[in-house]
Amino acid sequence: MGCDKTFTIGTLTKQESWALFKEHVGMNVENSIISSIAREITTECDGLPIAIVTVARALKNRGMYEWRDALQQLKRSTSTNIEGMHENVISSLELSYNFLESEAKSVFLFCSVFPEDFVIPVEVLVRYGTGLRWFKDLGTIEDIRVRTHAIVSNLISSFLLIGEEFGEEYGEKSIKMHVVRDVPHIIAPKHNHTFLVKAGINLKEWPERDIFEDLMCISLMFNDIKEVPDVIECPKLQSLLLQQNSELVVPNNFFQGMKNLGVLDLSETQLSPLLESLSFLVNLRTLYLMVANWVTYL
Missing domain, CATH: 1.10.8 (Helicase, Ruva Protein; domain 3)
Known part of the structure; x- marks a missing residue:
């Protein structure tokens, strides 16, 4: 300062x-x-x-x-x-x-996959949570939205998250993860959640790692990665967040080893035409393909 x-x-x-x-x-x-x-x-x-x-x-x-x-x-x-x-x-x-309930634990851990100081719209958590099946007993998006907002309020009152009443960009309730952002990355492996998070750090290349088989989430959003491996085996992977790597080119067989993927965000990447290997993602429930001011999701 x-x-x-x-x-x-x-x-x-x-x-x-x-x-x-x-x-x-x-x-x-x-x-x-x-x-x-x-x-x-x-x-x-x-x-x-x-x-x-x-x-x-x-x-x-x-x-x-x-x-x-x-x-x-x-x-x-x-x-x-x-x-x-x-x-x-x-x-x-x-x-x-x-002391958190299992659903609140999932929300808290997932908030750590965004870049540092990132304003997270609660509606994004609603859509991601739908794809990851955090709320298996709920049948409609509105029910999931109500539950997500309730959990977020509990996490804020527990000082595990910070409430941003209205995110100017999104015009809705948003949250931030404060100085404890690294703590979820310590906690997650103890509960069989293995994350690879390198979000918003100006990464130029796909990160090197001996194995990817144990990963449940890969978050490489807001970087400058241009190439990804042809195929990687990620049988446990549930969420893959690659948005805003604007020059990223995804090879056609890239998703072949990710058959349990439930959430995929490829917003503002090069996807023309749509990849044939998306057909391998038989468990995919949330797909973000945002360009400029519009978004498509399933």
Whole structure:
């Protein structure tokens, strides 16, 4: 920001941490049987406001055993190195993630596949979520839209996402993933979700990787990739996001090894004529082919 001076902001004191925790947990923990556990949990957050708030929101209205389990999780969490992020923040955010319902977990993890600071329209999540079958018990797009908005609101209130009430470009409710964007990439492999995310980093070539068979999502959107491999074997791949690689040329057999693909975004790439190998994608439910101001999706 070009500041003349840099000021170091310290962590909260024990008293300040306890006051912040009580404010967000929504329970009278001070005079309850879980008071001692709550204080230990607050101590584990190490005076870090984002850790305190996310843990407090996650434990709101939970039972005794869930509080005890949360304390055990925080105490036994192993440190993971992310530059500029305290390890206690990571462990507290992972704890908050563990308390989410399965559908909310899917939405949260998927928000990490977009470029850093990207404004994500909730409607995009609706369409992608339809293709990925996050909501198997819902039959209509409107039902899925209502559920998605409800989940997003919950994630915002849990401080796992930031709400952007109206994205100017889309004229609708949008969200952002804040400083925790790298945390989902740590969490995902622990729950059998393997992502390859290199979005919006001016990538010029298809990334090198020994194997692609374990990947569930590839996100290379907003780059400058011009060529992709002729064929790659991705039997578990569910989403492939290649939009806005404007000069990308896709060979005709590229999709042959992606028979479980449910979401494909090829907006603003060179696709003329439409590829014959799209016929291999028998499980495809969402296809984006956006050019300029119009979009086609299935």
